[in-house]
Amino acid sequence: MRTTTSALRSKDLLGIEALTPEEITLILDTAEGFKEVSERPVKKVPALRGQLVINLFMEASTRTRVSFEIAEKRLSADTLNFAASGSSVEKGETLIDTVDNLMAMHPDMIVIRHKHPGSPKMLADRLPASVINAGDGAHEHPTQALLDAFTIRERLGRLQGVNVSIIGDIAHSRVVRSNIHLLRKMKANVTLAGPPTLMPAEVERLGVRVVHSLDEALEGADVVMMLRVQLERQGKLSFPSLREYYNTFGLTPERLRRAKEGVVVMHPGPMNRGVEIASDVADGPYSVILEQVTNGVAVRMAVLYLLSGGHLAE
Amino acid sequence: MNLLITGGRVIDPSQDLDSKLDVLIEDGSVVETGRNLKADAPVFDATGLVVAPGFIDLHTHLREPGQEHKETIATGTRAAVAGGYTAVCAMANTVPPNDERAVTEMVLAEAARNGACRVYPIGAVSKGLKGEALAELADLHAAGCVGASDDGRPVYNAQLMRRALEYTSMLGIPVIAHEEDANLNEGGVMHEGFYSTLLGMGGIPAASEETLVARDVILARITGGHVHIAHLSTAGGIEAIRRARRDGVKVTCEVTPHHLALTDEAVQSFSTNLKMNPPLRAEEHRRAILEAIADGTIDGIATDHAPHHFDEKNVEFDLAPFGVIGLETAFAVAYENLVRAKVIKLPRLIDLLSCGPARVFNLPGGTLRAGAIGDVTILDVESRGDVTASFVSKAANSPFIGQTLTGRVVATVVGGELRHDTRESASEPALRKRKPRK
Secondary structure (H helix, E strand, O other), rough: OOOOOOOOOOOOOOOOOOOHHHHHHHHHHHHHHHHHHHOOOOOOOOOOOEEEEEEEEOOOOOHHHHHHHHHHHHOOOOEEEEOOOOOOHHOOOOHHHHHHHHHHHOOOOHHHHHHHOOOHHHEEEEEEEEEEEEEOOEOOOOHHHHHHHHHHHHHOOOOOOOEEEEOOOOOHHHHHHHHHHHHHHHOOOOEOOOOHHOOOOOOEEEEEEEEHHHHHHEEEEEEEEEEEHHHHHHHOOOOOHHHHHHHOEEEEEEEEOOOOOEEEEEEEOOOOOOOOOHHHOOOOOOEEHHHHHHHHHHHHHHHHHHHOOOOOOO | EEEEEEEEEEEEEHEEEEEEEEEEEEOOOOEEEOOOOOOOOOOEOOOEEEEEEEEEEEEEEEOOOOOOOOOHHHHHHHHHHHEEEEEEEEEEOOOOOOOOHHHHHHHHHHHHHHHEEEEEOOOEEEHOOOOOOOOHHHEEEEEOOOOOOOOOOOOOOOOHHHHHHHHHHHHOOOOEEOOOOOHHHHOEEEEEHHHHHHHHOOOEEEHHHHHHHHHHHHHHHOOOEEEEEOOOOHHHHHHHHHHHHOOOEEEEEEOHHHHOOOHHHHHHHOOOHOOOOOOOOHHHHHHHHHHHHHOOOOEEEEOEEEOOOOHHHOOOHHOOOOOOOOOOHHHHHHHHHHOOOOOOOOOHHHHHHHHHHHHHOOOOOOOOOOOOOOOEEEEEEEEEEEEOOOOOOOOOOOOOOOEEEEEEEEEEEOOEEEEEOOOOOOOOOOOOOHHHHH
């Protein structure tokens, strides 16, 4: 056992920023056990039997929503999916009223995805239920960073000292913030690359290196994490065209040769093929993009289990 | 109204006064400050207290007409006297805005009928606050407006700003500038810096303010007009003002209590009571403000009292309206962060709250000289207490709830009449005849 901790301190998972390295290790170790469950013929354990989990998705999501739901079902929880469209949110109900009404039905956990930073904290501060942040604006997406770390650890056997380069729209990415917190806490080296227009203010203070050249970022990288170009932001002065973006920061097989032998290529999805990443890379031998998705279920099972009061079996 | 205030430490920076004296007010005006005064007037024993010329707020949103669910002239002026203010300048961004005489007259009539302190309306710079055509500034001035401002938004059109400065120079009133180039903000909700990066929130860069301050001091120079920079929050803005002053440009400025006390670091709580515009800045900007207060660059502290209804603020940070209340906490916040923090001494703070504001907008008061209006604020600078969510204002959107602060307003005298009195001996509320409309 690598851990020195056997439970999480908080009732909620709002972000990576507040976690300790021991807690991160605990979640990753617990997820290892749950990954095995997903490979059995009967993919179910009774850990969350009788518990109600509400998946409150106020913003579009495929991967994260489906992954949470599968994780909940494999833990035998009762699940309820709530999407903003088709609900009273469209009639102008506030988030707090929506959640107060859902709470009146006594859920044990709420998984929330929302476009506004801080909304999971707003719920966590006023609700007895455990709140799991499934992405809040450009703030945090903790389970994504955990599944990324799980995948890196599985591939490279460690996190400490690993050189991770994250490339693309840093400014608007919640994935990158959670990943920076996690990787720095676990003593990995983080390089960010992208045009200065997509680099948020004073990001170096988070303990990362910032470069504006893809080649420079790839040099010596063990892991390359590509971020989605938010196509809806095109024309908002951040970069001139998708064509120019691809030519400057798009990951192609030729450029990837600068990275270390056996480099691990990741992408949180959804991908824009031919914009930030060439299909030859996304579907190529170094890509672990679909493994990330598989690992997402195990990591989310671990988070749900630990927040419900579960402990890592000795 | 007559009142004899005895035995207090009278601090009047307008005449470099700081000693234990009595103040006699008769028929609403100061008659004399001196030792052992005798008069046939009610006596206020101010022993152990500080007696200052009444505070004047250069920047208050009273919300009436049009947004009475947030605040009214009655409740806002009660909050003002509770905070030691004997006069407030009422911003023009009401609904409808104060861009014509009829609105100014309505505000003044309601203030006379139900107000607890003096109200000086600010007229709009442009019709409908649209930034297109000048409002009838001479008529607004004649009706009682003491300045012109589209506050809440900047005057984007440089030519309109130039014309406004030229035109108001004829009237002898300032243009009060809300400096913000929102093109630089991209939906920003907090200061752009390390904490906006950490929290993933849209940023409002310091440059958003600094670029327009730089433009407007240039326009003030070429027009000879008086520009007053509202709620100054950036080091670059301060530097531009210092430079312009050295060149003899007529530029004055105010800072808010929250910008001198708080920084963007606090926004990590996601409390919507920390959301205002301009936003709480980074520590280096706060330090620059403190330095500018100490060296005299800042003319006054103004609250930018911006009441909002509980429901409006009880939403996600991104969705909450900008603005915080400030009238009732201004003195204690400033005393704690400036005097107790040894940035300035108490007389300079009184200057920033009273004399400076009177000077820059050319208002009555700000002094206890014989013949001045009988507006006095009486303070206890020993008293220490917690800020609770209970306010006289209709609103409670204060960023200071929960803080322990030193400095308390004991009583507020407007024209010789006690409009706020917290003494135990005050048997009845000072405003018993003036019930606010809630």
